[in-house]
Amino acid sequence: MVIEVTVERKEEKKKKKVAWGITGSGDRIVETVEIMKKIKKQFENEVEILVYLSKAGDQVIKYYRLTQALKENFRKIFVEINPNSPFLAGQLQTGKFEFLLIAPATSNTVAKISMGIADSLLSNAAIMGLKAFIPLYIMPSDYKEGVILTRLPNGRNLKLRIRKDDVEHVKKLASMESVTILEKPEEIYQIFQEYFKPKK
Numbered sequence: 001m002v003i004e005v006t007v008e009r010k011e012e013k014k015k016k017k018v019a020w021g022i023t024g025s026g027d028r029i030v031e032t033v034e035i036m037k038k039i040k041k042q043f044e045n046e047v048e049i050l051v052y053l054s055k056a057g058d059q060v061i062k063y064y065r066l067t068q069a070l071k072e073n074f075r076k077i078f079v080e081i082n083p084n085s086p087f088l089a090g091q092l093q094t095g096k097f098e099f100l101l102i103a104p105a106t107s108n109t110v111a112k113i114s115m116g117i118a119d120s121l122l123s124n125a126a127i128m129g130l131k132a133f134i135p136l137y138i139m140p141s142d143y144k145e146g147v148i149l150t151r152l153p154n155g156r157n158l159k160l161r162i163r164k165d166d167v168e169h170v171k172k173l174a175s176m177e178s179v180t181i182l183e184k185p186e187e188i189y190q191i192f193q194e195y196f197k198p199k200k
Helices: 029-042 055-063 067-073 088-093 107-115 121-131 164-174 186-196
Strands: 016-022 047-053 077-079 100-105 136-140 146-151 157-162 179-181
Touching: 016 029, 016 055, 016 088, 016 121, 016 186, 029 047, 029 067, 029 100, 029 186, 047 055, 047 121, 047 186, 055 067, 088 121, 100 107, 100 121, 100 186, 107 121, 107 136, 107 164, 121 136, 136 164, 136 186, 164 179
Parallel strands: 016 047, 016 100, 047 077, 100 136, 136 179
Antiparallel strands: 146 157
8 A cells, every 4th residue: 555645845935037148357366266156055045146258258267277167066157159259148137136246347347238249158247137127236346546456376476557548448337337446356245135135
């Protein structure tokens, strides 16, 4: 005699999704990955973070030996093939993601988005997403005019000049609707708290 036992399972809470884009900037890339690892761990019950690497971003991740860290902490990682592949722009426009985060963002990517040039995966995704009212959070590598120090993979410091022209593109982006400019990786944490912190 076989007795069937029916066990009711609670339907798993569907996680919300965030797209994290990484461009070819090495400035604060190590710090950004560390922050994102902590965010993923803290909010893993609420949100899934999908990683999108530009072609240059993929090179930089390898250069800084961060490939394994991304693979171990993030389930889905995509590398740019062309502006529409993977089809991030379409997924943003159809509401699959809560927002797009690009951190760090090169001056090239910032300039393209500010001028509406959609010829790369992340500039195309940002522009198409903004058209569909999807928020864009972006951390430019060239935030303020002057000289900065950034750290190379070998631990040495590299002195870089931030040009006025690059900063002008950041200012233009900051004036656009649904765009938030981030100055440092630690500010990313606040965004996730605002969106996904469990309500008491």
